[in-house]
Amino acid sequence: MAEELIFAFAGSGKTTLLVDKLTINSRTLILMNTVNNETHLRSRIISLFAFMHEEIRVMTWFGFLQGFCFRSILQKHFTSHGLGFPQPTVRMLRINPLNYQYHSGSI
Known part of the structure; x- marks a missing residue:
């Protein structure tokens, strides 16, 4: 999958589009708005590959902020x-x- 940023309305087919574009060689980060959406997308990916591929990361925005922004930048301060x-x-x-x-x- 090429580098893409997808913004669209609820129910417009974003999840289907993302899952259809994933391959076993995908190196992908997908940020979701809610934990429920993250869980749903993870189950779709597991259904596609029969496991959660290590190069495909599915996270909520808060998980991304804490894991990649806060911990890597601010953790050394407090x-x-x-x-x-x-x-x-x-x-x-x-x-x-x-x-x-x-x-x-x-x-």
């Missing part, structure tokens, strides 16, 4: 116990990295 997205209640200075970590340990 540890966390997940990601959270509530709006901050007070104005924070952006220069202190600890301003981005909650007391619970999430980022």
Whole structure:
């Protein structure tokens, strides 16, 4: 599969298109919006190949952010116990990295 980015409406056939384009030699990262969508796509890939191919990665956006962005860039500064997205209640200075970590340990 060539490098592609696909944006389309729900129910437009994105999953079918992706599964149809996958081959045993595919090196692919597919980001899904929900855990349910990720699970559904994984089952479709397993049905196609009879196993989850190691070169095909299916992740949620949050899993991607935590696994590839946060852990590789920020883990050396502080540890966390997940990601959270509530709006901050007070104005924070952006220069202190600890301003981005909650007391619970999430980022």
